[in-house]
Amino acid sequence: MLSIPASRPNAYTGSPLDRVSGQRDDEAFVAGALADPASLIIPVWRSKSLLRGVESGAPEAVLLTREAAEAVLMAGGPWALLGLRDGTAVFAVDVSAAEDPLPLLPENLGTFHDLRGVAGLLPPGEASMLAHARGLMHWRVRHRFCGVCGAPCEPRSAGNAMQCTACNAQHFPRTDPAVIMLVVAKDGDHERCLLGHNARFPNVTMYSTLAGFVEPGESLEEAVRREVFEEVGVSVGAVWYHSSQPWPFPASIMLGFHAEATSTTITVDESELRDARWFTRDEIRNHAAGGFSLPRVDSIARRLIEDWLEAAP
Numbered sequence: 134m135l136s137i138p139a140s141r142p143n144a145y146t147g148s149p150l151d152r153v154s155g156q157r158d159d160e161a162f163v164a165g166a167l168a169d170p171a172s173l174i175i176p177v178w179r180s181k182s183l184l185r186g187v188e189s190g191a192p193e194a195v196l197l198t199r200e201a202a203e204a205v206l207m208a209g210g211p212w213a214l215l216g217l218r219d220g221t222a223v224f225a226v227d228v229s230a231a232e233d234p235l236p237l238l239p240e241n242l243g244t245f246h247d248l249r250g251v252a253g254l255l256p257p258g259e260a261s262m263l264a265h266a267r268g269l270m271h272w273r274v275r276h277r278f279c280g281v282c283g284a285p286c287e288p289r290s291a292g293n294a295m296q297c298t299a300c301n302a303q304h305f306p307r308t309d310p311a312v313i314m315l316v317v318a319k320d321g322d323h324e325r326c327l328l329g330h331n332a333r334f335p336n337v338t339m340y341s342t343l344a345g346f347v348e349p350g351e352s353l354e355e356a357v358r359r360e361v362f363e364e365v366g367v368s369v370g371a372v373w374y375h376s377s378q379p380w381p382f383p384a385s386i387m388l389g390f391h392a393e394a395t396s397t398t399i400t401v402d403e404s405e406l407r408d409a410r411w412f413t414r415d416e417i418r419n420h421a422a423g424g425f426s427l428p429r430v431d432s433i434a435r436r437l438i439e440d441w442l443e444a445a446p
Contacts, residue, residue: 137391137444139376144252144431146378148261150216150223157290163214166222174202175215175225175266178234178245180383182263185243192251194259195243202226204237211273213292215265225266225292227274249382253431260431261379268381269293272306280304309385312356313344315437316369318394318411326417326441327367327394329401329409330425338426340410342434344387357390365409366400369393375440378433389433391441414445 156162166172173196176183183195197205206212210227217223228234234245248267252260269292276295279286284299295304316327328340345360347353354372361369375389399409416423417438428434 136373137375137440139389139436140440140443141436142257143376143378143389143433143436144257145261145264145380147257148216148265149218149258150262150265151218152216153214154290154293157214157293163291166214167224168199169222170199172199172222172224173197173218174199174205175223175262176202176205176234176238177225177227177229177266177270178231179229180247180267180271181245182248182267183238183243184246184251187244187246187251190254192246192254194255194263196223196262197238197242201239201242205234208237211270211288211292213269213273213288215262215269218262223262225270227270229270229274249429249431253429264379264381268308268379268384269306271381271383276304276307307384310347310353311344311380311385311387312347312353312360312390313342313387313433313437314357314361314369314372314390314392315342315434315441316361316367316392316394317441318397320411320413323413324441325411325413326438327361327365327399327409327411328438329365329406331405332407336426338424339428340408340412340420340425341428341432342437343409344434346385347388353388353390357392361392361394364402364405366396366398366402367394368396370395375437376433378436380433387433389437391437414442417442 184192186192205226212226215223248263279297281302282300284297286295289296317324330340347356357372358369369392371393373391378387380387401409
């Protein structure tokens, strides 16, 4: 097995924003951008995104103008500067305190939906901006107090950092690294891939790649080998990086790999998986006939599988 390059960008990547990290501490710049009528606002309500066209199968992100977002901003929830899109400032604002956020919006603009249900249908730039807003607002809502001394924190860097009001400790958005890997074994002149079914999957027929969080003091390659062995008892040798994907559900970065199995006997850790199997390429291509389904199209898990299929010798 050779390294398989990513065939195209993953969902939630390809942001059109210049994050202007060097200007976030310029209070005059931020205040001017926040007051600019041309600025755009992305509202987030209880981790859901404002969308229109969902019912028709053609979802679009709804970015509010500064005027349309007046009630949203006056609601007093956390906000942050995400960056500039073609020179126009884009902010995220959390309105989770409202039991019903729609009265804060002009009529018939859209409704709030879980981004994961539609991301595969959104233009890449829109999905990336909504994911950025969701992840940052999730952190802001849950990081109001200092983890060092427990005192209240105040926003800094246009909402992209927090500082303790007592001990002055600085806190930054958390992103948890997780490895996700398609393990492949040679079977004569053919290859098989290893997929598992987790009891927590909402889809009872879905088989997906294995995944797990990176532990302190562990390299990514070590995390791949450890997670595979812990979950299915299969040993892994060579590991090749494929691509990464922001996954703000709530705060992860998925680091994708293909990995070469050096053993094939499966011993399932039933606390992690309900089942795990080796699949040929033909079985994957005809998964519906085989009675199982694959991961959602916006996931890096699906991309790892599809790129392996396309790399058939």
